[in-house]
Amino acid sequence: MIKKYITAGISAAFAVSVIMTPLSAGAAVTPGKTYNDTTGHWALQVVEKASAIGLMSGYPGGYFKPEGQMSRLEAISVIIRAMGLEDQALQTKAQGSGITMPPGMTWGEGYLVLAAQKGLLSKEYVPSLKYRDAITRAEVATLVAVALNIKGDPAKLTYSDNNSILELYKPYVAAVTEKNIMTGLGGNQFGPNQVMKRGQMAALMAKLAQDGWFKFGADRLIGGTVVSFDAATGLLVFKKADGTVLQKTLSEKPALFKNSSAATLEDIKYGTPIVVALKGSEAIQYLEVSSAAPPATSPVFDTTVTGRVTSTPGAAGTSITIADGKNSGKNYTLAPNLVVKDSTDTSSLSAVTAGKYITAQINSSQVSYIQILPTVSNQGTVQTISSGSLKISTGSGSYTYTLKSGETIVSGAAPKTGDTVKVISYQGKALEIIINSSAARVEGVITELDTDSSPGITLEDEDGGEKTFDITDDTAMTRDGDDIDLEDIMIGAEARIRYIAKEAIEIEITEDENITVEGEVVKVDESNERITIEQDSGNQFRLDVDRNCSYRNSANSTSVSDLGDIRKGWTVEITLDDSEATRIKVVDDDGNSDDEVEGTVTNLKLGSSTKITVKVNGSTKTYKITDDTDITKDGDDIDEDEIMIGAEVRIELDDDEATEIEVTNDTDDITVEGTIYSIDENNDRITIKQSNGAKFRLDVDRKCSFKDTVDTKNKLDELDDLETGWEVKLTLEDGEITTLKVTDK
DSSP: OOOOOOSSOOOOOOOOOOOOOOOOTTOOOOOOOSOTTOTTOTTHHHHHHHHHTTSOOOBTTTBOOTTSBOBHHHHHHHHHHHTTOHHHHHHOOSTTTTOOOOTTOOSOHHHHHHHHHTTSSOTTTGGGOOTTSBOBHHHHHHHHHHHHTOOOOGGGOOOTTGGGSOTTTHHHHHHHHHTTSSOOBTTTBOOTTSBOBHHHHHHHHHHHHHTTOSHHHHTTEEEEEEEEEETTTTEEEEEOTTSOEEEEEEEEEEEEEETTEEOOGGGOOTTOEEEEEOOTTSOEEEEEEOOSOOOSOOOOOSSEEEEEEEEOOOSTTSEEEEEOSSOSOEEEEEEEEEEEEOSSSEEOGGGOOTTOEEEEEEETTEEEEEEEOOOEEEEEEEEEEOSSEEEEEETTEEEEEEOOTTTSEEESSOOOTTOEEEEEEETTEEEEEEEOTTOEEEEEEEEEEEOSSSOEEEEEOTTSOEEEEEEEEEEEEEETTEEOOGGGOOTTOEEEEEEETTEEEEEEEEEOSSOEEEEEEEEEETTTTEEEEEOTTSOEEEEEEEEEEEEEEOSSSOOOOSGGGOOTTOEEEEEEETTEEEEEEEEEOTTSOSEEEEEEEEEEEOSSSOEEEEEETTEEEEEEEEEEEEEEETTEEOOGGGSOTTOEEEEEEETTEEEEEEEEESSSSEEEEEEEEEEETTTTEEEEEOTTSOEEEEEEEEEEEEEESSSTTSOOOSGGGOOTTOEEEEEEETTEEEEEEEEEO
């Protein structure tokens, strides 16, 4: 079922730092569990963790069925999800993909298409896949290892049931064993043919996420130390290892664990190490508490004042000025025995500087205790405001804050809907609101976009004037009401920008479907009628090409009549109509390769000095393959060891170096040679090993003709008559072997 994964690896995990909206007033937090059938089950905690991060889900009625069997399709969908391809799978259809689905499918065709395109499944095998059948441990091990692009040494396997593991699966079972991803069962057995249960799959996926193997899942598990926790509202403030302070909210019924057992809200104490699971922008559904003893708990204030320090205090015995919602600045005397703490532990008075936000305990008109507050600052547009709450929209989402009379500082006039404001908060409470009433607005076309460490954007207005603005972490970026990132912005799009001085407060993309854009061609996908360009900003965009698209080459007289004539490295101007390219004009072809050849692969040397030899017009030529060589088949990236000797290829060249190799045919009316490596009579397949060591599994046509050219008296009628180690010459039609000749024994 599985063949070698064709991509280089999994992207690095991305960071999450979204502030959650607190529970509505009066909402109670009560620890619980998600499913009705996991009470007392060994997999309760891993099921909750895998569900909380979105890797697995249950069934209607609140059931997970931890003892239920995992089907092949379910397992494939979970792996595809873990690879971060869920959205793509949901949008992918089998029609037009060139991949035939098994009969009777009611869901999941996008997962199978992607699994085949990404190399987890053989494309030829998909139509006969028994997707409803339970998947085995060996098959799961292979799927995971292929997805992670890892292989192990089968010789190092020491399981007592090694002989039960198919040879095809052994490198992958060895890989997950060596990496401690999967372990054996009791009695030193791996149990390759045992069915994978849903609880076991949850345990595996939770471990893969916890250990950071997949980008999806690892980014949703965040560890840190509790700074403060309000059990009444579920608001949790914790500090990550890198010092970043986050505010998140527990769901109304979170799953809490400590030492693999159920935990209580009382276990979430100041200084306690924790791991939380975040699912998108939702509240925390899963939290595990370390058994390590926490330091001294947070102090409880009796008579307190919370506000901003307006002047840096001197030594104990002098005074400190604090601004709050009642006073723009009030002086308090510092007690001789003053204690100062920050979010981690005891600090010193030198840390209490102007601009810091604090809670001070006042006893007999003297400040005896100061808690420095770990605040969070967000800038955005006021969506709603009432006497007790404020909701703003920013570049990273919507945030709701509690307003407290006498405590929240308002700088400027009272905020109103539509105002641009900056909110400094602690535990979901707005400590200060700064009104940016001077924000101006401009509309136009984006002509430049800087995405480096100091990002910026340049807009040309309708009068031809250009204005450049700085982009900060607080800049809100939206399209059609949805939040977007900087890499989603296309040069050539129309935008509306709200700004103060040179700082962009809000960037709204108003049109990017019916525009003209320019960029360098990165990839041409004729099969799917797509072109990928990279703009000066470094952002890449994959664009669908209309079947009636017109082409023009303004760089020289070379004819360009269809998508296949466009080359990587060319600069093109593309006119979009409803997001599809309807006109492509080549404006610069200096990036074009020096030469191009088409022919049949006669040799492929693999290793540290990879070379490909191609027969072109009766003569052979050899070219170097480097790490920068782009190798594709059917529009997908592949590795060099997936090029079959005997396949037809198109190669773009720079001197004697192949810059791009496209496998144009390795299935139809070609002849390949190799040594029989394995024979699968049940599924009418053989695996051959070619002269360079690369292996290929091929389906055998039921009407295939067999011939022994070594011993002409030996009659060959079927696969059962073949033996491993024989050298064969094969003729392929539509990807299947139609003629097999034994050339050496």
